Amino acid sequence: AQSVTQPDIHITVSEGASLELRCNYSYGATPYLFWYVQSPGQGLQLLLKYFSGDTLVQGIKGFEAEFKRSQSSFNLRKPSVHWSDAAEYFCAVGMIKAAGNKLTFGGGTRVLVKP
């Protein structure tokens, strides 16, 4: 069965500093990987996704993620965080079935941004 682990439950970062969120997955085949962001009281918004090809993926809001097959990781990075980046971030792995698709989400990492 597939699984996703986000080791950090909370991360506090100063505005303007860099941010890296860790994600490790367990999956028996080539994974489809996603990062979503959830602002307080909101639904989940897709930041970026990896299906194949270049292992460094660019997303919205200045985020990027790197797929490392050897480490089963898909870490999310941003060079300089803004106060508006305070949110909860979810990593997910996708399993494509003949009928529809299914995502398994990690537990999330809550990011706090200090002024």
Add this chain to the structure above:
Amino acid sequence: DAGVIQSPRHEVTEMGQEVTLRCKPISGHNSLFWYRQTMMRGLELLIYFNNNVPIDDSGMPEDRFSAKMPNASFSTLKIQPSEPRDSAVYFCASSPDGQETQYFGPGTRLLVL
């Protein structure tokens, strides 16, 4: 373009009452998903449909929960009878057929007293 629409946005009810949550997926999307989010358990997939047919309901917690998708533009998640432990945020998401990206609605915040 309208995204995934969920109603109501907030629901407060008493234990034992029936609760119905509604979802309108993005037009043209063939897959629809219901998730539940709690502090203790995080984001859990309850059930998903493809072309209006339930594909995987293994996440439905018990018989008190049921979901239907009578047509391509509407789905309901029903809890009968509701219990305080059902209090959570329930999300609906949809996805175009053959793609893996899911688009989430704003959620319904349910409180069962």
